[in-house]
Amino acid sequence: xTHRGSRVLHVGSLSRVEGEGALRLRxxxxxxxxxxxxxxxxxxxxxxxxxxxxYTEPPDITARVCGICPVAYQMSACAAIEDACGVxxxxxxxxxxxxxxxGEWIESQALHIYLLxxxxxxxRASAIELARTHRxxxxxxxxxxKAGNSVMELLGGRAVHPVNVRLGGFHRVPTRQxxxxxxxxxxxxxxxxxxxxxxxxxxxxxxARVEADLLALAEPDTYAIEGGTPTVLRDDGVETAFxxxxxxxxxxxxxxxxxxxxxxxxxxxxxxxxxxxxFAISGARLSPVAREAAVAAGLGxxxxxxxxxxxxxxxxxxxxETLYAVDEALRxxxxxxxPERPYTDVxxxxxxxxxxxxxxxxxxxxxxxxxxxxxxxxxxxxxPTAQNQxxxxxxxxxxxxxxxxxxxxxxxxxxHLCERAIRNHDPCISCSTHFLDLTVVRTAGDxxxxxxx
Amino acid sequence: xxxxxxxFKLASCDGCQLTLLDCEDELLALAGQVEISHFLEASSAxxxxxxxxxxxxxSVTTAADAxxxxxxxxxxxxxxxxxxxxxxxxxxxxxxxxxxxxxxxxVYAHPEYIDTLATSTPVSAHVDVDxxxxxxxxxxRQLIEVITAFLAGRRPDVPNxxxxxxxxxxxxxxxxxxxxxxxxxxxxxxxxxxxxxxxQRGCFGCFGPSGSVNLPALIPLLRRDGLDEDAVGxxxxxxNTTAFEExxxx
Numbered sequence: 001x002t003h004r005g006s007r008v009l010h011v012g013s014l015s016r017v018e019g020e021g022a023l024r025l026r027x028x029x030x031x032x033x034x035x036x037x038x039x040x041x042x043x044x045x046x047x048x049x050x051x052x053x054x055y056t057e058p059p060d061i062t063a064r065v066c067g068i069c070p071v072a073y074q075m076s077a078c079a080a081i082e083d084a085c086g087v088x089x090x091x092x093x094x095x096x097x098x099x100x101x102x103g104e105w106i107e108s109q110a111l112h113i114y115l116l117x118x119x120x121x122x123x124r125a126s127a128i129e130l131a132r133t134h135r136x137x138x139x140x141x142x143x144x145x146k147a148g149n150s151v152m153e154l155l156g157g158r159a160v161h162p163v164n165v166r167l168g169g170f171h172r173v174p175t176r177q178x179x180x181x182x183x184x185x186x187x188x189x190x191x192x193x194x195x196x197x198x199x200x201x202x203x204x205x206x207x208a209r210v211e212a213d214l215l216a217l218a219e220p221d222t223y224a225i226e227g228g229t230p231t232v233l234r235d236d237g238v239e240t241a242f243x244x245x246x247x248x249x250x251x252x253x254x255x256x257x258x259x260x261x262x263x264x265x266x267x268x269x270x271x272x273x274x275x276x277x278x279f280a281i282s283g284a285r286l287s288p289v290a291r292e293a294a295v296a297a298g299l300g301x302x303x304x305x306x307x308x309x310x311x312x313x314x315x316x317x318x319x320x321e322t323l324y325a326v327d328e329a330l331r332x333x334x335x336x337x338x339p340e341r342p343y344t345d346v347x348x349x350x351x352x353x354x355x356x357x358x359x360x361x362x363x364x365x366x367x368x369x370x371x372x373x374x375x376x377x378x379x380x381x382x383x384p385t386a387q388n389q390x391x392x393x394x395x396x397x398x399x400x401x402x403x404x405x406x407x408x409x410x411x412x413x414x415x416h417l418c419e420r421a422i423r424n425h426d427p428c429i430s431c432s433t434h435f436l437d438l439t440v441v442r443t444a445g446d447x448x449x450x451x452x453x
Numbered sequence: 454x455x456x457x458x459x460x461f462k463l464a465s466c467d468g469c470q471l472t473l474l475d476c477e478d479e480l481l482a483l484a485g486q487v488e489i490s491h492f493l494e495a496s497s498a499x500x501x502x503x504x505x506x507x508x509x510x511x512s513v514t515t516a517a518d519a520x521x522x523x524x525x526x527x528x529x530x531x532x533x534x535x536x537x538x539x540x541x542x543x544x545x546x547x548x549x550x551x552x553x554x555x556x557x558x559x560v561y562a563h564p565e566y567i568d569t570l571a572t573s574t575p576v577s578a579h580v581d582v583d584x585x586x587x588x589x590x591x592x593x594r595q596l597i598e599v600i601t602a603f604l605a606g607r608r609p610d611v612p613n614x615x616x617x618x619x620x621x622x623x624x625x626x627x628x629x630x631x632x633x634x635x636x637x638x639x640x641x642x643x644x645x646x647x648x649x650x651x652x653q654r655g656c657f658g659c660f661g662p663s664g665s666v667n668l669p670a671l672i673p674l675l676r677r678d679g680l681d682e683d684a685v686g687x688x689x690x691x692x693n694t695t696a697f698e699e700x701x702x703x
Contacts, residue, residue: 013493013499014493015493015494015496015497015499016493016494016495016496016497017494018467018494019462019467020462020493041464042463042464042514042515042518042568042569043514043557043560043561043567043569044464044514044543044544044545044573045545045547045548045553045556045557045559045560046544046560047559047560048548048551048555048556048557048559048560049544049547049548049551049556051559053687054684054687057687057691060657060691061544061691064466064468064543064544064589064692065466066466066467066468067465067466067467067468067469067470067471067472067590068467068468068471070466070468111471111474115474115495119497125496125497125498126489126492126495126496126497126498127495128480128481128484128489128495128496129496129498131481131484135481138481139481142477142478142480142481143477145475145477146477146478149475149477157648157649157651157652158590158645158648159475160468160469160471160472160475160590161468161589161590161659163648163649163652163654163657164652164654166654170652171652171653171654172652172653172654253562342653419497430465430466430467
């Protein structure tokens with residue numbers, strides 16, 4: 001047994017996550033003394049070069065923060081700038097934005113479920129390897145993902161960095177007829193999403209519990225996606241909310257001793273955003289079919305307050321959310337009547353605006369300051385992974401500790417378990433890079449910075 | 454022997470390598486043609502080089518990545534860069550026109566911890582590149598063409614005419630002529646299928662300059678259509694900053 005000694009586990013390049021990161025675990029006398037998700041993505045300085053750009057530019061520019069959730073960046077940017085300018089968009093435009101966002105949810109969640117996460121549960125290195133034994137499952141996942149991409153392509157022009165989003169709405173809105181082909185594809189996707197729920201419900205889930213507070217947007221009558229009020233469900237069951245404009249007063253960054261990394265805290269406590277948080281806070285507002293899927297997946301009835309805190313089971317919640325997004329996209333297409341104009345005018349007003357939306361991976365906050373010429377003087381973006389990092393590390397530490405105490409795992413098994421623990425949270429490392437400080441601890445044999453050739 | 458494929462990433466948004474995973478209809482067929490030896494986004498199975506074909510996304514912004522791209526080159530028989538970051542430094546090359554220390558201070562509470570070069574440069578500034586595929590992001594159809602061409606040992610058929618050609622082929626009414634909308638279509642490399650004009654907006658140049666570019670002829674048109682000098686500068690200096698900068702240089 002090696003678990004009594006002191007050891008350091010290090011994975012130089014995490015796989016099946018978005019962006020580049022590493023993992024470090026330090027164990028001393030059987031106790032995990034350090035668990036760290038290291039982010040070595042080079043900074044790209046979005047918040048700096050947005051200064052001096054026109055207030056109309058962030059939807060196109062900030063999309064480039066992340067190729068997996070560009071719509072989230074476009075939507076949070078629009079929300080924040082429209083807030084600064086005092087503009088509320090037409091309800092039909094808001095529905096179309098939600099439809100585009102549903103496309104991203106379907107695409108991104110299917111990507112995570114099938115290509116990044118499921119291989120862990122079935123002992124495979126990749127979905128491509130998985131396809132050798134589970135061809136029909138992988139094909140279903142790709143078909144589902146493609147349905148999400150089709151929504152994005154039709155409404156946005158393309159799936160990565162859509163071109164059709166602008167302040168106040170869209171450059172061009174589709175006709176009813178143009179949306180029609182999506183119906184058929186999404187009807188198939190509804191079956192595929194149901195089948196996904198059943199498929200992942202059959203996986204085996206290790207025990208674990210996220211002990212952080214949960215943060216998600218909430219709306220009175222619907223599952224929050226493209227807007228809502230930041231709402232916190234504390235570990236002790238107390239629910240509170242605060243205005244989006246107060247976001248940075250509640251979510252703050254602190255320096256952790258011994259580390260250069262900025263860690264996000266919600267009112268001084270660890271918090272988690274994303275699927276688990278959304279389901280806990282808004283689950284009761286899922287559509288009937290999605291609630292039924294939650295019950296079928298073994299998550300319990302969200303109307304009776306079902307909450308899932310096991311990060312390994314997040315794949316179930318993602319599957320339920322995917323089904324919801326397909327169902328919701330079908331609903332929007334079914335009732336769609338084109339608006340008179342594709343966008344509401346957004347004349348610039350000097351001041352500050354805040355916007356938050358639910359990226360597939362969690363709450364994404366933007367804040368912009370505009371001057372009298374309509375130029376940006378300050379920009380802030382707080383992406384989900386930057387907020388989640390502390391909770392992910394806490395979870396990682398607890399899972400590793402438990403595995404050591406109960407099973408005395410060898411290094412290879414423990415490393416694999418830790419990688420899984422990180423992938424449970426679907427960290428989007430590219431998003432984090434402009435926000436978190438780089439933490440590269442150099443020790444002998446450390447490969448951070450990359451020598452993976 | 455099955456040819457080996459590797460995918461690497463430098464500073465970028467992951468969107469171009471995601472484009473490979475977005476080839477839902479072709480992915481499994483492609484996976485049957487090659488052995489994926491290194492593709493961290495998609496697989497935890499990693500084998501060492503040499504790789505028959507390496508795709509590289511992202512620009513060089515750190516000393517470590519400058520070193521890394523040399524070892525990637527050394528391990529690759531063919532090296533193809535994918536996307537605006539890898540071929541032109543990407544949006545993060547805006548730092549090349551600015552003071553990177555000021556950028557550091559704007560974004561980070563402790564700028565001294567941030568390890569970065571003052572520039573964001575394309576892969577070709579560091580090593581020889583066999584082919585550059587443009588776009589922010591790249592186009593899925595062009596990516597398939599490039600991969601299949603390299604597997605077949607031929608040059609990819611990726612035309613370098615301008616977006617204007619694609620607009621005409623698509624039958625889109627010219628947004629500049631009809632509506633006076635500023636558009637970079639006449640100087641931008643084809644590949645997207647002329648998306649922006651089809652959505653009633655001007656092209657914003659995410660594929661970088663096309664083969665024959667006459668920027669001095671376009672700039673007065675942009676000004677006529679309402680862009681002041683600063684706005685013209687911002688229009689050209691976004692996703693392919695360094696590429697248009699070179700075209701502007703006397």
